[in-house]
Amino acid sequence: MNASQPVSEPRVQADHPAIDELFALLAYGEVAAFYRLTEEARMAPNLRGRINMASMAAAEMGHYEVLRDALAARGVDVVAAMTRYAPALENYHRLTTPSTWLEALVKTYVGDAMAADFYLEIADVLPDEVAGVVRAVLSETGHSQFVVSEVREAVAASGRQRSRLALWSRRLLGEAITQAQYVLADHDELVELVLSGPGGLGQVADFFSRLQQTHDDRMRQLGLA
C-alpha cells in the first residue's frame, strides 16, 4: 500500500473500469440468487414458506435493477458484462444445493447476510457516488428474518438438526470464500479495487476475519452456535 495515501480517501476513481466489473459481479449474484431461491422454494412445506422465498427472490431482482441502471449510466450493458461471473456464482450454488427445507432456509439467511456484509465492506473503499449505488442495494436486504424463528424452533427440538445445520452453515461460508478467491484470482482489476482501501492487503485479511465474525453472530441468532 501507498503510505502517502490519506486514510480517508479511496484510491480508485469513480470511472475506474474495476467498478463496472464489481457491479457486473454483484448483478449476476442477484440474478443467480433469484433463480436459486425460487428453485429451492419447491422444498417449502407450505404456501407461506413458498411466498416468503418468492418475496426474497423478488427483492433480489430489485437489487439487480439498481445495478443494471448504474451500469447503463456508465455506458455498460449489464448482460454482456456479467456473463463472465456466471461460473463462480453458479458453482457456489451448485456446490451448496440444499437437501432439506431447513438447509434451504439456512442458506437463504447466511447468503443474504454474507451479501450484506460484502456490500457494506466494499462500499467503504468506493468513491462516494459509487458507494451510493452499493448502499442503495444494501438498504433493500433484510428480507430473510422470517427464517430465524423457523430454524430456531427446529434446532431447539433436535440436537441432531442443530449439529447438522451448524455443519451446513460452515460449509456455506467455506464455499463462498473459495469462490470469492477464484473470482479474485481471475480478475486483477477487482483485486486492485479491494486493495485500494486504506488498509490495502491487510484489509483483505481483516475482511475475511470480519466475515467469519458476523457469520458466527448469525449462527448464534439461528441457535446453531
Place this chain on the structure above:
Amino acid sequence: MNASQPVSEPRVQADHPAIDELFALLAYGEVAAFYRLTEEARMAPNLRGRINMASMAAAEMGHYEVLRDALAARGVDVVAAMTRYAPALENYHRLTTPSTWLEALVKTYVGDAMAADFYLEIADVLPDEVAGVVRAVLSETGHSQFVVSEVREAVAASGRQRSRLALWSRRLLGEAITQAQYVLADHDELVELVLSGPGGLGQVADFFSRLQQTHDDRMRQLGLA
C-alpha cells in the same frame, strides 16, 4: 338488478366479504404467475430472456404485496384466504404449459394483458377505496413489452410459427375463460360482486366480449392476427 340503484354507484359496500374473496383470488393469481414465469423462463435461449422473465415475476410479487397489505388492513390473513383459489389458477397454468420459448413469451404477454383487462374492469364496479387497491396493482403491469419484438420477428420469418402461435393464444384465452367460469360457479359472493355493477348480468356478457376484443388487439400487436 335493482332498477332503483343509481347507475354511477356500485351496490357492494367496501366491507362486503366478496372484496376479501376478490383480493384473495387476485393474490393467488400473482403468486402462481410468479412461480410459473420463473419455471417457464428455463426455456429462454439466453440470459437476457431469463432476466426479462425474472423481472416480470418480481413485479408479480410486488402486486401480491399490495393485495396482502390490503387484506391485512381488512383483518384477513392472505395465505389462509387464497388457498381456496389455488386449484383454478394451478389448473389454468397446468393446462397451458408452454412447450417452446415462443409459447412461453406469448403466454406471458397474453396473461399479463388479460390480468390487466380484468383488473381494469373489476375496478369499475368497486367502491372507490377498494378500487384504489386494484388500480395500484394495475399501474404496475406492463412489464411484458419485451415480448412483442421477439415474437413479431419470429412470426414474420415463419408462417408456420404464426399459425401455431395464433392457435396457442386462442387456447390461452379459452382456458382462462373456462377457469374463470369455474371460479364463479363455486363462489356466489364473487358472482354477486361482478353483478353489482350498473349493467348487472349484461355486464358479464359485455366483459367477455371486451376481453375477446382486447385479446384480438394483442394478437395483432404480436403479428398473430
